[in-house]
Amino acid sequence: MLVYAPAMTMPADKNPIASLAERLGPRGFTDDPDTMAPWLIDWRGRINGRARALLSPATVDEVADIVRVAAAARIPIVPQGGNTSMVAGAVPSPDGDALLLSLRRMRAIRSLSPADNVLVAEAGCILSDVHDAAEAAARRFPLSLAAKGSATIGGLVSTNAGGTQVLRFGTMRSLVLGLEAVLPDGSVFDGLTALRKDNRGYDLRQLLCGAEGTLGVVTAASLRLVPAAARRAVAWVGLDSAQNALDLLRKLESATAESVETFEIVPADGLDLVLRHIPGTRAPLSGRYRWNLLVEATAPASAADPGESLGEALAEAIEAGLIGDATIAASETQAEDLWRLRESMSEAERIDGVAAKHDVSVAVSHMADFMASARTEVERRFAGARVLAFGHLGDGNVHFNVRAPAGADDRAWLASEGAAVTELVHDLVTAAGGSISAEHGIGQTKLAEFARLGGTARLAALRAIKSALDPHGIMNPGKLIPLAPARAAP
Ligand code: 2HG
Numbered sequence: 001m002l003v004y005a006p007a008m009t010m011p012a013d014k015n016p017i018a019s020l021a022e023r024l025g026p027r028g029f030t031d032d033p034d035t036m037a038p039w040l041i042d043w044r045g046r047i048n049g050r051a052r053a054l055l056s057p058a059t060v061d062e063v064a065d066i067v068r069v070a071a072a073a074r075i076p077i078v079p080q081g082g083n084t085s086m087v088a089g090a091v092p093s094p095d096g097d098a099l100l101l102s103l104r105r106m107r108a109i110r111s112l113s114p115a116d117n118v119l120v121a122e123a124g125c126i127l128s129d130v131h132d133a134a135e136a137a138a139r140r141f142p143l144s145l146a147a148k149g150s151a152t153i154g155g156l157v158s159t160n161a162g163g164t165q166v167l168r169f170g171t172m173r174s175l176v177l178g179l180e181a182v183l184p185d186g187s188v189f190d191g192l193t194a195l196r197k198d199n200r201g202y203d204l205r206q207l208l209c210g211a212e213g214t215l216g217v218v219t220a221a222s223l224r225l226v227p228a229a230a231r232r233a234v235a236w237v238g239l240d241s242a243q244n245a246l247d248l249l250r251k252l253e254s255a256t257a258e259s260v261e262t263f264e265i266v267p268a269d270g271l272d273l274v275l276r277h278i279p280g281t282r283a284p285l286s287g288r289y290r291w292n293l294l295v296e297a298t299a300p301a302s303a304a305d306p307g308e309s310l311g312e313a314l315a316e317a318i319e320a321g322l323i324g325d326a327t328i329a330a331s332e333t334q335a336e337d338l339w340r341l342r343e344s345m346s347e348a349e350r351i352d353g354v355a356a357k358h359d360v361s362v363a364v365s366h367m368a369d370f371m372a373s374a375r376t377e378v379e380r381r382f383a384g385a386r387v388l389a390f391g392h393l394g395d396g397n398v399h400f401n402v403r404a405p406a407g408a409d410d411r412a413w414l415a416s417e418g419a420a421v422t423e424l425v426h427d428l429v430t431a432a433g434g435s436i437s438a439e440h441g442i443g444q445t446k447l448a449e450f451a452r453l454g455g456t457a458r459l460a461a462l463r464a465i466k467s468a469l470d471p472h473g474i475m476n477p478g479k480l481i482p483l484a485p486a487r488a489a490p
């Protein structure tokens with residue numbers, strides 16, 4: 001690991017924007033409003049920003065030059081990956097001061113070492129391209145999420161992404177072995193190691209993971225690979241109790257020698273939304289159950305077929321009355337169809353209307369209780385409000401989204417009730433010892449709630465780290481680090 005000496009403080013450029021345009025050329029610089037427009041609005045279409053220009057550097061040296069020029073002129077930089085943040089973490093502020101920085105031209109896979117089980121990818125690399133490269137080398141990068149076709153490595157690192165396969169191999173943090181990043185003074189942190197052990201003090205790599213671009217720009221990452229999964233078994237389960245789902249998880253873990261990688265929950269009304277809005281989907285079970293689970297177990301070539309042990313364990317669970325019904329995909333196409341039902345959940349909800357979104361976690365064993373009691377409380381306080389809780393039950397993380405009463409004007413309802421709903425849900429999750437942001441980060445939309453509930457010591461430490469590394473506050477300002485308490489945003 002090598003941290004280059006801090007960049008010399010540069011005198012402020014008289015015309016920094018023109019200098020950057022010249023340095024980056026037409027492929028790397030645009031201030032054309034139409035070209036910039038799609039990148040100035042968040043995925044949910046609720047938060048708009050403006051920017052002076054969109055910069056698309058092709059090398060780490062260009063990124064360093066951009067940061068040096070911006071630091072000298074005190075111009076804010078907003079790094080952006082696939083722009084699928086759920087918390088508007090990559091949208092610049094409406095004042096139009098910032099430079100939007102996209103690393104989509106830096107999309108090379110720099111190296112892949114099967115002997116080390118390490119792949120080095122540039123920040124603009126798309127997650128599905130990393131999956132393909134690992135697979136071509138008989139390996140696997142074991143993190144996945146619905147936006148895998150657009151999410152970039154830089155964005156995944158900067159948000160410490162989770163997704164649908166965290167159960168066995170953890171979130172992005174546990175898969176990043178090293179990073180290359182441009183720090184807020186323009187110096188390059190060259191920490192692209194493949195080391196499994198490295199105790200040289202504070203872990204900059206882990207500081208940058210989940211920093212949401214507030215401590216620098218991630219330009220490349222060394223990623224841990226695992227052996228390819230030669231076989232997988234994908235099941236869809238119908239049952240009426242979320243607590244039974246958790247009991248099933250523990251049974252499956254021992255029955256399948258801990259090969260369960262996915263344990264996702266979808267409520268009946270969530271499945272209804274998917275079937276209504278996503279073309280080509282169909283219900284996998286004949287009955288309608290209060291809850292559905294998507295379960296995947298994988299095994300290397302040398303191990304027993306995970307489908308057999310999964311099938312036996314599910315049959316026993318039906319026999320014991322733990323679950324109502326289950327089906328195991330008989331082909332890759334059927335497996336993909338089951339996955340599609342889960343991965344389309346967010347899109348189906350978005351098509352149906354707006355929601356107060358909450359990305360919460362509690363201890364896995366408390367999640368069933370939390371979902372039931374929080375739902376009762378929300379319905380008691382907000383007549384007709386419809387809770388849609390889905391997601392990563394096996395990780396103790398659900399998206400506890402709350403929609404307007406049926407037939408109501410959902411945008412008007414959200415504007416009048418959303419903040420109060422959010423405060424209630426976050427108060428309940430905090431009282432349960434949980435987190436108000438399990439995997440989506442803080443961004444802009446959770447900032448006020450983080451200020452209210454983040455806790456004095458945590459917030460003071462975050463602010464101290466931020467001001468030590470970014471004293472002029474140029475890196476992604478207005479995200480993650482709350483300045484002062486304010487009202488909640490739904
Ligand atoms: C998911 O798990 C995503 O599908 C999106 O994290 C969650 O839309 C959401 O609330």
Ligand code: ZN
Pocket residue numbers: 163391392399439
């Ligand atoms: Zn999720």
